[in-house]
Amino acid sequence: MxxxxxxxxxxxxxxxxxxxxxxxxxxxxxxxxxxxxxxxxxxxxxxxxxxxxxxxxxxxxxxxxxxxxxxxxxxxxxxxxxxxxxxxxxxxxxxxxxxxxxxxxxxxxxxxxxxxAGGRWAPPVPRRGRSGPGPPPPREWALSVSPRGRLRVRLPCQVSIRPLDPQRCPGADRLLVAVSGGSPGRGGRERQPVRVEHDEALGQVAIVADGLDSKTAVDVRTPVKFDLDIKTSGTGCVKIQKIVCDSCKIETEKGTSVLQSIKSHKIDIRTNGGKVIGLGTLYGNTDICATEKGSVNIEKLQGTTINISTEDGLLKTKYLYAESASLSSESGDIMLGSVHGNTNLQTKTGSITVDSSDGSLKASTYHGTIDVYVSQLRKVDLKSQKGSITVKVPASLKAYLELSGRKVDVSSEIQLKETQSASKDDHVTLSGHMNQRDETDKWIKADTQNGKVCLKSQSWIQSVKLKSS
Structure with a gap:
């Protein structure tokens, strides 16, 4: 029937x-x-x-x-x-x-x-064709780990890492993984489930997945002292917050890397077109490389040695404290706030700006301009082939100066003593003492082949006002 x-x-x-x-x-x-x-x-x-x-x-x-x-x-x-x-x-x-x-x-x-009967009624919804299955429910893992271990991630999606809540996990012996978002496969199942593997002998937790939907988000909570080895593909982004470790290694393709308040002996970041953003302080020996259009924008860097390079992207930091720092870019601009220590800046076609330099500074560019405020110094060497150079100093600064360019302008507020001037092939060189005669310890040299050199007076308060405006 x-x-x-x-x-x-x-x-x-x-x-x-x-x-x-x-x-x-x-x-x-x-x-x-x-x-x-x-x-x-x-x-x-x-x-x-x-x-x-x-x-x-x-x-x-x-x-x-x-x-x-x-x-x-x-x-x-x-x-x-x-x-x-x-x-x-x-x-x-x-x-x-x-x-x-x-x-x-x-x-x-x-x-x-x-x-x-005690129930609740929802009004009927008309069916408009067959709708696809919704996103899979969140998946979670909770692992018992050593307070000092290593996290290895290989994913094509967003990865977020932050420390455990010390009140909820005072022993810092757990690692929590939560996976959300993404598109399900046939039958409502995820195309490629995330795999979480724990090697207790190595003290390592690995999170891997091949072919995972890029819209998936993986959130990891680790003990605060956990080494990180994170690699994402495609547009996968990485966000790390308040981690203390011996090694922090991040590699992305087009995804953005956001690091907030990281303290590590070694910070190594690579991106092939993505952005690197630093919030708070990144403390440790830092090596950052951004290729193609990748840019670097960090609020505060502090370490013994710091090396940062970009190709076409902007390189910017607000505070830089290092015994030795080297920052370079092929064609991107270099914009620095307050710089302390021995700093080397180099770009081919970009411009260089330093709001305040305290220490030794060496900056060179081919086509770009250089604009530097020297608050305190040991040795400052500025060079440009075709761009202009502007040097701003407080009126009380003690230094020997040597300025060379197509034209040299010195502000009337600055008094140079024992000045010497020489001209050759439309190139002018002006030298002299500013408030002292010992040129072996503290000096400023600015040289441009086809540009103009300007020496201006600027107080520290004026420099702060310009930065805040």
Missing amino acids: SDPHSNHRSHNVSKLANSNVHTQIIAESKQARGQGCSSFRALQNYGSQEAPRRSYRLFTGRAGAAPRVQLRHVTGRGVTAARLPGAALSRPSRPGRSDPAAAMRALRWAALAVRA
């Missing part, structure tokens, strides 16, 4: 939202099949115990007598039932076809019955 509902049309109806009560509505006609019928049936689809899924379907068929609505209330204690009289529901106006108005009236009565 064939199924009397095989020719019925299917419409989506919203679920009855109640986490502890599973409700089933059944409305069916009393008429025999041969006389025609109009029926409504709600079916439940239960998922896992943690996250049950409910879906209801409405079947409408041929016109017939008014249906009877029956509510079954299923709880842990048993089943109760409520019935609504069929007379309350009007019959379809035209035989041979289902009546949408009657269907909606039946659903309204069903809603009242649901409320009477």
Whole structure:
């Protein structure tokens, strides 16, 4: 015998939202099949115990007598039932076809019955074609680890790493992984599940996945003193917060790397077109390389040795404290705030700007300009082939100066003593003492082949105001 509902049309109806009560509505006609019928049936689809899924379907068929609505209330204690009289529901106006108005009236009565039984009713939502499966639910891992270990990540998606909450995990012996977002594969399953592997002998936790959706996000919470080896592909971004470790290694392709308040003996960052952003202080010996259009923008760097290079991207830092620092760019600009220590700056076609230099400074560019404020110095050497050079100093600075260019301008506020001037092939060289005669210890040299050299007076307060404006 064939199924009397095989020719019925299917419409989506919203679920009855109640986490502890599973409700089933059944409305069916009393008429025999041969006389025609109009029926409504709600079916439940239960998922896992943690996250049950409910879906209801409405079947409408041929016109017939008014249906009877029956509510079954299923709880842990048993089943109760409520019935609504069929007379309350009007019959379809035209035989041979289902009546949408009657269907909606039946659903309204069903809603009242649901409320009477303690449930809640969500209004019906019309089905507009077949919708694809939603994103998979979050997946989580909790591992017991040593407080000092190593995290290795190889993923094509966003990775976020932060320390454990010390109040919730005072022993710092857990590593938590949460995966969210992404597109599911067939049957609602993820195309390539993330694998979390723990090697207790090596003290290493590895998180890997090949072919993972780039919209996936992986959040990791580690003990605060955990070494990091993070590599993402594609547009996968990396965000690391408040980690203390011996080694912090990050490699991205086009993704952005954001580091906030990192303290490590060694910080090594590589990107092939992505951005490197530093918030707070990055403390440790730092090596950063950004190729193609990759840029570097760090709030504060502090370490014994710091090396940063870019190709076409901007290189910028607000505070730089290092015994030895080398910053270079092929064609990008170099913009520095307060610089302390021995610093070497080099770019071919970009410009160089230093808001305040305290220590030894060497800066060179081919086509770009150089603009430097020297607050305190040992040795300052500035060179440009075709760009101009501007040197700003406090009026009380003690130094020997040697300025060379197509033209040399000295502010009237600066008094040079024992000055010497020489001209050769449209090139002017001016030298002299500023507030002292010992040129072997503290000196400033600025040389441009085809540009102009300007020496200006600027106080420290003026420098602060210019930086804040």
